[in-house]
Amino acid sequence: MAEYLVFTLCAGMAAMGDLAGHERRGTLTWPGRSAVLGLVAAAAGTRRDDTQGLARLEQLRVAVGVIDDGVPLRDYHTVETIPTAAAKRPDSRPVAILAAGRATNTAITLRDYRVGVAYAVALWGAPLDGLAEALTRPVFALYLGRKSCPLSAPPAPRRVDAAGPVMALAHALLPPFRPFGRIRLVASDERIAADDVEDTRNDVAIDRGKWHFASRAVYTHRPARGEDEA
Template sequence: MIDDGVPLRDYHTVETIPTAAAKRPDSRPSAMLTAGHATNTTITLRDYRVGVAYAVALWGAPLDGLAEALARPVFSLYLGRKSCPLSAPPDPHRVEATGPVMALTQARLPPFRPPGRIRLVASDERIAADDAEDSRNDMAIDRSKWHFATRAVYMHRPVREEDGA
């Protein structure tokens, strides 16, 4: 992460139709018509971040295919929600590096962004002994049933030379 941006709170209204109000409808419009005013409306909150700058380092194969897909995406790219598209296209490029931190320091930012430094590296492996361990429940086991497993993620904060150590 180079810049974590600022928070954006989005409000969603979700309308559900109780089974008792419309049994086995052919479509959502017919269910709405059958249910009349017997619907349940809920307001939900979702939090996002806008104005972020992230760099991503990958290694292994097939890097050429990933770079091509990022350079010419089939669908609009976004982080978290379609109404929050990227403010600049990705800039996939290969670098020679001895590890993820060195690779990430070679990230190229869009010309409208001020220069930044890598502030946080999330990795599936420890980079330093004092990296904080966190977990993510995002390893797909069965996508059709939305079953996911937990995986470990290590948070590394690179030290700048001017900070010492």
């Protein structure tokens, strides 16, 4: 048995970053390690430049249980871009636009979202003190991806003892408006069963201020009926 912190992430819209491109930003079907730990950091009031605070969170192990990965939504919008020659080393974007005058360009960009998502999250492997309290009374607003994607219900964190991450995730509390749903897939930092599928995700934060990330192994596990029952 080990101690876990479990909570839920439900949102009307979510954007769980993919490789960033200028014209398109896709979304994955569940939040990665950097997204989960970034949300916990926001709840605790840990800022991007607090390297020691972020390093403590990086010691945690993470498992995400997919209850509902929602449906895809694509948003089209425009971005005004500024040629480098038109405004060199500006103090701000408004200053750059003003300096560029009529030399700006307009590009259509695509942003992908998932609508109506619900996930369970388990954290373990490092001290959990204070994290449940932070998620209950977050310092900063919690959102799932972009700031336009706030959570639709409180995370409802709880500390539990369980034989593994799948059993721990079964203790996650869904909000009243989502009373039904079982965990269909678990994406974990650690292998849960011998037949888990190993993949790679680029979601280990190296420098959150500079948006630098590294790759890691992620193991996807599909719980059998009854395996995910607390």
